[in-house]
Amino acid sequence: AVTRTFSIIKPDATRRNLTGGVTKMLEDAGLRVVASKRIQMTKEQAEGFYAVHSERPFFNDLVSFMISGPVVVQVLEGEDAVKANRDIMGATNPADAAEGTIRKTYAESIEANSVHGSDSDENAKIEIDYFFKPEEIVG
Ligand code: CMP
Numbered sequence: 001a002v003t004r005t006f007s008i009i010k011p012d013a014t015r016r017n018l019t020g021g022v023t024k025m026l027e028d029a030g031l032r033v034v035a036s037k038r039i040q041m042t043k044e045q046a047e048g049f050y051a052v053h054s055e056r057p058f059f060n061d062l063v064s065f066m067i068s069g070p071v072v073v074q075v076l077e078g079e080d081a082v083k084a085n086r087d088i089m090g091a092t093n094p095a096d097a098a099e100g101t102i103r104k105t106y107a108e109s110i111e112a113n114s115v116h117g118s119d120s121d122e123n124a125k126i127e128i129d130y131f132f133k134p135e136e137i138v139g
Pocket residue numbers: 053058062092110111112113115116117
């Protein structure tokens with residue numbers, strides 16, 4: 001089925017002018033950008049977004065990194081979008097990511113790993129709603 005997922009192009013990628021490079025890889029994987037905006041996340045926004053990780057040892061560094069520069073938040077649409085996006089992103093740690101994936105191609109480290117993608121349809125809906133109003137999404 002055609003579904004939607006939520007993506008973030010992270011500060012390490014925007015800093016290196018890779019918004020287009022990452023988006024091209026998403027599009028080549030069959031995903032369509034149906035909403036997109038470049039934002040500077042606030043600390044509160046990043047903490048809320050990553051609330052499920054708040055007890056993890058890397059939480060504070062993760063929040064600092066995510067507010068260290070602009071990000072591009074996107075809604076992606078396509079056949080089985082969550083899986084298609086996770087496949088093209090590759091493993092969280094670029095050292096483990098397969099050839100041809102975004103993280104293998106661009107990521108610097110497990111933290112500066114260039115992209116975020118929702119891990120389930122339920123979380124995709126929550127994450128899309130966190131950043132976008134319905135009228136900002138044009139399918
Ligand atoms: P993301 O998909 O955005 O979700 C949580 C993020 O935490 C993850 O990608 C990584 O970039 C980041 N992170 C930093 N350190 C770790 C770690 N040790 N294990 C897992 N995720 C980490």
